[in-house]
Amino acid sequence: MPITLNINGALQSVNLPPDIPLLWALRDGLGMTGTKFGCGVAACGACTVLIDGEAVRSCQVALGDAKGQITTIEGLGQPDNLSPIQAAWIKHQVAQCGYCQSGQIMQAAALLATNPTPTDEDIDQVMQGNLCRCGTYPRIRAAIHEAADMMKAG
Amino acid sequence: MANWRKITRRSFMVLGAAVAGGAAFGVYKVTEVPPNPLQPAAGAVPLNPWVIINADGVTVIAPRAEMGQGISTTLAALVAEELDVDWAQVRVLHGPPAQAYFNAGFAERMSNEPDFKLASAPKSHNVLLEAVPKIFSLQITGGSTGAIGGFMQMRLAGATAREALKAAAARRLGVSPDQLRTEGARVIGAQSFDYAELAEEAASLVPSDVQLRDPSTWRYIGKPMPRLDMVAKSTGTAQFGIDTWLPGMKFASVRMNPRRGGAMNSFDPKPAMAIAGIERVVDLGTGIAVVANNTWSAMQAAPLVSVDWGAADYPADSEAMFENIATAFAGEPNSRLRDDGDVEVELAKGDLIEAEYRIPFLAHAAMEPLNATAWLKPDGTLEIWCGNQAPVLTRDACAAAVGLTADKITLHTPVMGGGFGGRTDPVPAVLAARVAMEFAGTPVKLTYSREEDMAQDYYRPAAIARLTGRIEGGKATALWGRTATPSATRNALARLVGFSPPGPDRGSVEGGFDQPYGLANYRYDGHLSDLTVPLGFWRSVGNSMNAFFLESFIDEMAHAAATDPLAFRLDLMQETHAPSAAVLQKVREMSGWDRLKRPGFGRGVAFCYSFGTPVAQVLEVGQTPDGIRMTRAWIACDPGLAMDPAIIEAQMTGAMVYGLSAAVRGAITFADQQVVENNFYDYEPLRLHQVPAFEVAILQNNGQFGHIGGVGEPGTPPAAPALANALFDLTGKRVRELPLSDTFDFIA
Ligand code: FES
Ligand code: FES
Numbered sequence: 001m002p003i004t005l006n007i008n009g010a011l012q013s014v015n016l017p018p019d020i021p022l023l024w025a026l027r028d029g030l031g032m033t034g035t036k037f038g039c040g041v042a043a044c045g046a047c048t049v050l051i052d053g054e055a056v057r058s059c060q061v062a063l064g065d066a067k068g069q070i071t072t073i074e075g076l077g078q079p080d081n082l083s084p085i086q087a088a089w090i091k092h093q094v095a096q097c098g099y100c101q102s103g104q105i106m107q108a109a110a111l112l113a114t115n116p117t118p119t120d121e122d123i124d125q126v127m128q129g130n131l132c133r134c135g136t137y138p139r140i141r142a143a144i145h146e147a148a149d150m151m152k153a154g
Numbered sequence: 155m156a157n158w159r160k161i162t163r164r165s166f167m168v169l170g171a172a173v174a175g176g177a178a179f180g181v182y183k184v185t186e187v188p189p190n191p192l193q194p195a196a197g198a199v200p201l202n203p204w205v206i207i208n209a210d211g212v213t214v215i216a217p218r219a220e221m222g223q224g225i226s227t228t229l230a231a232l233v234a235e236e237l238d239v240d241w242a243q244v245r246v247l248h249g250p251p252a253q254a255y256f257n258a259g260f261a262e263r264m265s266n267e268p269d270f271k272l273a274s275a276p277k278s279h280n281v282l283l284e285a286v287p288k289i290f291s292l293q294i295t296g297g298s299t300g301a302i303g304g305f306m307q308m309r310l311a312g313a314t315a316r317e318a319l320k321a322a323a324a325r326r327l328g329v330s331p332d333q334l335r336t337e338g339a340r341v342i343g344a345q346s347f348d349y350a351e352l353a354e355e356a357a358s359l360v361p362s363d364v365q366l367r368d369p370s371t372w373r374y375i376g377k378p379m380p381r382l383d384m385v386a387k388s389t390g391t392a393q394f395g396i397d398t399w400l401p402g403m404k405f406a407s408v409r410m411n412p413r414r415g416g417a418m419n420s421f422d423p424k425p426a427m428a429i430a431g432i433e434r435v436v437d438l439g440t441g442i443a444v445v446a447n448n449t450w451s452a453m454q455a456a457p458l459v460s461v462d463w464g465a466a467d468y469p470a471d472s473e474a475m476f477e478n479i480a481t482a483f484a485g486e487p488n489s490r491l492r493d494d495g496d497v498e499v500e501l502a503k504g505d506l507i508e509a510e511y512r513i514p515f516l517a518h519a520a521m522e523p524l525n526a527t528a529w530l531k532p533d534g535t536l537e538i539w540c541g542n543q544a545p546v547l548t549r550d551a552c553a554a555a556v557g558l559t560a561d562k563i564t565l566h567t568p569v570m571g572g573g574f575g576g577r578t579d580p581v582p583a584v585l586a587a588r589v590a591m592e593f594a595g596t597p598v599k600l601t602y603s604r605e606e607d608m609a610q611d612y613y614r615p616a617a618i619a620r621l622t623g624r625i626e627g628g629k630a631t632a633l634w635g636r637t638a639t640p641s642a643t644r645n646a647l648a649r650l651v652g653f654s655p656p657g658p659d660r661g662s663v664e665g666g667f668d669q670p671y672g673l674a675n676y677r678y679d680g681h682l683s684d685l686t687v688p689l690g691f692w693r694s695v696g697n698s699m700n701a702f703f704l705e706s707f708i709d710e711m712a713h714a715a716a717t718d719p720l721a722f723r724l725d726l727m728q729e730t731h732a733p734s735a736a737v738l739q740k741v742r743e744m745s746g747w748d749r750l751k752r753p754g755f756g757r758g759v760a761f762c763y764s765f766g767t768p769v770a771q772v773l774e775v776g777q778t779p780d781g782i783r784m785t786r787a788w789i790a791c792d793p794g795l796a797m798d799p800a801i802i803e804a805q806m807t808g809a810m811v812y813g814l815s816a817a818v819r820g821a822i823t824f825a826d827q828q829v830v831e832n833n834f835y836d837y838e839p840l841r842l843h844q845v846p847a848f849e850v851a852i853l854q855n856n857g858q859f860g861h862i863g864g865v866g867e868p869g870t871p872p873a874a875p876a877l878a879n880a881l882f883d884l885t886g887k888r889v890r891e892l893p894l895s896d897t898f899d900f901i902a
Contacts, residue, residue, distance in 0.1 A: 016448055017430050024450040028405055033397035034390020036571070038521055039604045040453070043834035046521060073390030082389070089388040093380065093800055096224070096808055098387025099394060099521040099571025124843035131834060133521045133572050135811025137842040139804070 003063055007032070008075025018064025023047045025063045026072060034073040034102050038131070045130030048103040049073075055110035057129075073102040076109060085109055088147035096134035104130050108144050117148050177357035179205045179315040205233055205311045207319075207353040211243040212339065214308070224801035225866075227381045229308050231374040231798065236312030236367055238336040239349070241374070246382050305795075305862050313364045318356035323347050325355070369859075378800030383569065395541035395568040396601060398527040403597040404433065406589055407452035409459065410441030412609050412828040414688050417464030418442075426455035435459055436589050443589045443600060453603045465827060468686045472616075472823040476512065479618050479683040482638035487679035489658035492667040495675035500624055500632035507623045507714050511703045511890040514821035516614035516692055517829075519837060522571020523607040526582040528552075528590035529597035535562045536590065540583040541570035547650060551580035552587040563587075574812065575691035579612055579650065605832045612646065612690025613822055615639045617662075619703035625715045630726065632675035633711070635666050635704060641682050642696070645689040665762055665871050666700030670731035671708070671723075687824075693812055694764055697871040701762040702817075702892065705875030709758070710888065719879065720747055720759045720772075727761075733792045733856040734761070734768040740790035740851050745772040752776075755785065756884025760872035767793045767863030768856065771810060773846065773876040775884050781901040782884070784814065784846040784877070789869060792853040794861035803850045806869040810848070813873025815839040819895045844901060 002013040005025070014029035021040075026032040026049075038046030040059050047058040050071040077083035082090070085108055095101045104127070111118055111126045118126070123144055132140070206213045214233045216226040226246040234244050320331040323341035327334075334343040341347050369375070386392035411418055421442055423435035431451040436443040442459050446452040469475050526540035536558055542548045542565075549565040552558075570577055586600040602610065617639035624632045643661035644654035659680055667678035692698060712722035720742050727735045738761055742748065751757055755776045762769055774786040789806045796802055819838050823830045831837040856863060874892060881898055882888050889897045 017451075020448060020450050024448050027397075028448040028450075031399045033393070033399060036394075036521075037396065037449070037523065037601070039834050040450075041604070041833055041835065043838075044521070077389060079385045079389050079391060082385075086388045090380075090384050093378075093384055093804070095381070095384055095387035096804060097521065097570060097572040098383065098392050101387055102390045105388065128841045128843045131521070131839055131841060133519060133574075133812070133839055135808035135815075135840075135845065136804070137811065137845050138807060138848055140842065 005063075005066055005070060006068070007070045008072060009069075014063070016063060018062060020063045021059050022049070022061040022063055022066045022070070023058040025066070026058065032072060032074060036099055036102055038100070038103075042129075043131070044100070044103070045107060046100050046103040048106040048130065050106060050110055053110065053113055055107050071106075071109075073106060076105065083109070084150040085112065085143075085147040088143040088150055092139045092143040092146060094136050094139040094143050096136055100130060100132045100134075101136075104132065104140055108140070108147065111144070112148060112151060116151060118144060177207050177315070177318075177353035179207075179311050179318065179357075179360070205237070205315050207315060207349050207356075209350045211245060212237060212239050212349070214244060214246045216246050224381055224798065224804065226383065227379055228797050228801060230382060231379050232305065232308035233312035235372055235374045236309050237316050237339075239339040241379065243339050244382065305797075305860070309366055310364070313366050314360055315356070317361045317364045318359045319349055319352045321359040321361065322352040322355040325359075375797055376795075377798070379798055381801070393568055394522055394571050395527070395539050396522055396525045396571070396599075398539040398568070398599055400527070400529065400597040403527070403529075403599055404445050404593060405447065405449040405452055406436075406443045406445045406586075406598050406600040407449060407456045407603060408438070408441060408443045408585055408600060408606060409456040409461070410438070410585075410606070410610055411463045411466075413463055413466035414468075414610075414827075415686065416440070416466045416827075419462040419464050421459055421461040423459050425460055426458040429455040429458065434592070436592055438585060438588060443585065445589065445593070445598060449599070449601050453601075456603070456606075466686075468827065469824075470827055471825050472514070475616060475685055475687065475824060476618065478685050479616060479638050479640070482681040482683040483618075483620065483636060485681060487636070488641075488682040489660070489663055489667075489680040490677065491658055491660065491663055491680075492676055492678040494673065494677070495632070497632045497634045497675040497677040500675040501622060501634060503624065503626075505624060505626075507625065507707075507711055509621050509707055509710055509890055511619045511621075511706060513617050513699055513702060513892045514823065515616045515687065516698075516816050516820050517608050517611045517822050517831070517837060518572075518574045518576025518690075518692060519608065519611075519834070519839065520570070520572030520574055520576055523604055524577075524582045524602040524610070525600060526586035527597060527599040528583070528586040530590045530594045532595055534558075535564065536587060537564045537566070538583050538587060539566045539568055540586065541568050541573070541577055542580065542583060543570075543573055543575070543578045544580070544650070548580040548583045551584050555584045556587050556591050574693040575695070576611060578646070578691060581610070604834070608822075608831055608833065608837060609829045611822075611829075612688045614692030614698065615642050615645075615662075615685075615687075615689050617699045619666075619700070621703060621707040623707065623711050625711060628715045628717055630673055630708075630711050630715065630722075633671075633673050633677070633707070635678045635700075635707070636681060637663060637666065637679070637700065637703065638681040638683055639699065640685040640687065640689060642689040642691060644682075645686075646691060649688070661696045663696060663700060665694075665697030665764055666704045669704060669761075669763055670734045670768075671726040672728075672730035673726060693809065694867040694870040697762055697764040697867070698813065698816070698874070701760065701764075701871030702874045702878070705760040705762065705872060706878050706888075706890065709760075709875070709879045709882065713882075723759070723761060731763075731768070733853070734763055736853055736855055737761070737768050737770040737790040737792050740853060741770045741772045741788045744788040744790065744849055744851060745774070745786075747772060751883075756880045756882070758876045758879025758881070758883055760875035760879060762868065762871035764868045764871055765864030766857070766861065767791055767865065767868040769806070769868045769872055771869075771872040771876045773814075773873075773880045775877070775880045777884065778901060781899040782881070783901050784844065787846040787848050787876075788851075789848065790851040790853060791865070791868065792856040793863035793865050793868075794854060794857040795859070796852045796854050797862065799852055802852055802865045805865045806850050807848045809867060809869025810873045811840055811845050813870040814845070814877060817874035817877050817892055817894055818844075818900055819893050821893050
């Protein structure tokens with residue numbers, strides 16, 4: 001039986017068993033490939049999405065449990081309609097290979113939603129679950145501060 | 155400048171050809187005409203397309219793969235500089251596999267001269283060396299050669315296209331081309347024309363000799379350019395290989411023999427077939443692929459297939475492997491690429507410093523797990539998508555594996571979620587191709603689980619080094635380094651091209667024999683172990699191993715000489731290579747090295763000249779109640795001509811983080827002939843809160859003007875010794891074995 005999800009403000013139905021992680025329902029079932037697979041065991045953060053505003057590892061959420069409003073990187077902003085976080089990411093030229101960045105940006109979005117002026121310690125706390133093999137961490141930190149400023153300025 | 159023009163005329167040729175709605179301008183090098191990838195028909199105009207101009211704007215075909223190192227942006231900037239187009243009008247694509255794209259920079263890397271000598275040598279054309287990549291069809295991205303190889307070609311392509319467009323406009327206006335100028339993708343004269351409307355005409359008007367822009371007028375080269383891939387990578391719209399999505403596709407995962415190289419005696423798919431969504435288990439000879447209607451089910455099912463694996467032909471565990479490596483010291487060295495003075499006479503005077511170092515195997519562990527998609531079309535052709543660092547090799551390997559000719563295969567190279575040398579082997583593409591042959595008409599995407607990616611990698615070799623030195627009157631008088639390791643180069647080339655080069659194996663001693671230390675007696679030997687663990691090229695290759703040995707030992711010598719370790723290095727380098735001394739001097743200033751260090755902190759310095767770029771790093775560490783924290787890092791590098799400072803800064807920082815990750819916790823170990831580590835929880839890179847704050851300085855004194863050193867790799871080698879040296883400074887404990895978390899507690 002198809003399962004209906006609320007993704008980026010639209011209802012989408014996916015025909016996969018309920019025990020499949022949300023990650024794979026997005027990627028394989030719906031072709032929404034912005035959310036990435038990195039480890040499958042909650043160790044890297046590449047698969048991070050928001051459910052009701054909270055950052056979750058979509059590799060750990062069963063499709064059947066994915067109730068609530070799901071926001072993926074595609075829903076945060078688009079190339080012609082960037083969210084402030086994405087604009088800050090571009091301004092700071094954060095990405096190298098870019099593979100981890102969907103997850104980094106979603107995690108940062110969750111952070112800024114609850115803490116509009118995070119300190120370095122706050123960033124350390126919240127962002128440490130998101131690995132970047134390219135080592136873009138210093139620019140991630142700078143971009144989060146920048147996004148906070150941009151959002152404050154409105 | 156005159157020199158460039160000479161090189162231009164002798165070594166390069168530019169051709170133009172009309173393509174649908176526009177023109178393509180291409181450059182190729184040396185004497186031989188490589189086959190044209192766009193027009194494979196015999197007798198067609200040979201063309202190596204670098205720049206296509208049509209109504210879409212300017213498309214640069216970048217011959218180097220984009221793995222995150224920013225190379226496509228830098229190559230595009232070189233074209234745009236000469237072509238007078240606005241940055242927003244430039245697009246970049248990765249070229250199709252073709253020998254025409256052979257990597258000129260890679261050939262330079264195959265010489266046995268120390269890099270720092272090559273950088274200042276007058277450019278000589280060694281035709282044999284330049285031909286080597288063509289023989290091997292090495293359209294390889296690696297060895298930090300991308301920008302080096304592209305520097306002349308890309309600019310020449312842009313300049314030639316510009317002049318041809320001017321010639322076309324001049325014909326229309328009945329004036330001479332030098333009365334016209336170009337700006338914003340237009341030729342401007344009494345009347346002005348879009349490049350696009352002139353392009354087809356211009357294709358036949360390619361001038362034979364064009365003038366390159368004077369560097370003083372450069373607008374893009376040397377400036378931080380917004381990366382062309384940045385918007386896509388910040389919005390989830392960049393299409394990595396793993397994102398290939400085709401209607402009706404199936405999803406697969408593999409499980410290959412974890413005892414690498416061993417056979418598969420038998421397997422029983424039944425337990426796996428019980429999982430919902432599984433369609434078939436495909437026999438791949440030395441492993442299996444599970445094909446399903448989603449990737450997760452395939453990954454769940456693959457471990458359930460019950461398999462009787464044959465044994466590998468290497469020792470059972472890491473301990474036995476190190477024993478094997480150590481026995482290599484007993485034999486004759488494979489190489490002695492440095493033998494200055496007479497170390498034996500000097501060391502016979504006694505009072506020696508001796509140390510033995512050990513480093514483990516390492517995995518690449520790029521963020522994007524290995525994957526490939528293949529689709530056998532109804533017309534019998536095979537289309538493949540696979541992020542890879544060697545397209546010609548990958549295509550040919552797929553062709554051979556499935557019994558098709560190469561012209562029946564189209565290989566796409568999407569952007570890669572990290573490479574670090576780990577996407578040179580064609581295995582994922584080959585396996586996907588083989589599975590696709592069993593599913594005619596249906597695209598199949600094959601994705602490795604993280605566990606499989608780690609178990610099936612081609613590793614940075616483990617190694618042991620024994621160094622002996624002598625100090626007299628506070629100065630080093632002799633150094634003899636001996637390393638023992640299985641050769642990554644031989645191991646990989648035997649597998650990739652069926653041929654392992656004889657002679658001295660540079661890859662196992664680089665970073666050790668070739669450093670600009672002016673010791674009167676300096677010998678460096680490489681002993682090769684015959685261990686058959688599958689090996690590959692890992693970011694900075696041998697430099698990552700030997701820099702740890704040499705730079706740790708130099709530090710030990712400095713302390714034995716009761717001399718400041720930075721001043722000790724400078725003293726040895728000053729006379730030998732000024733640009734190297736300058737980067738050391740620079741980190742000394744940046745880090746405030748000569749001021750009193752902060753109480754409770756330790757500092758370490760390390761240096762390595764690799765891939766044409768000297769890099770010096772200072773790292774500060776501090777003791778906290780939660781463990782040791784890396785607090786601040788300073789990096790000074792000198793790539794010669796710095797083409798894009800923002801990209802260089804990112805690469806230097808990222809490469810140091812990569813090196814530090816390995817130094818702190820990186821180790822691939824074996825038990826029962828299988829890799830023990832599974833995933834990021836037991837092969838854990840550094841996380842955001844664990845990396846230091848960075849400051850990077852880019853100097854431009856190295857080599858003759860126009861020398862371009864690599865930037866993707868040279869930041870990695872000094873990282874591990876800088877950390878080990880800092881920990882010694884902090885704790886008084888000299889640790890000669892990696893990873894360092896075996897000895898020290900770092901913050902979790
Ligand atoms: S894939 Fe979900 S945390 Fe790594
Ligand atoms: S940008 Fe490559 S893994 Fe983060």
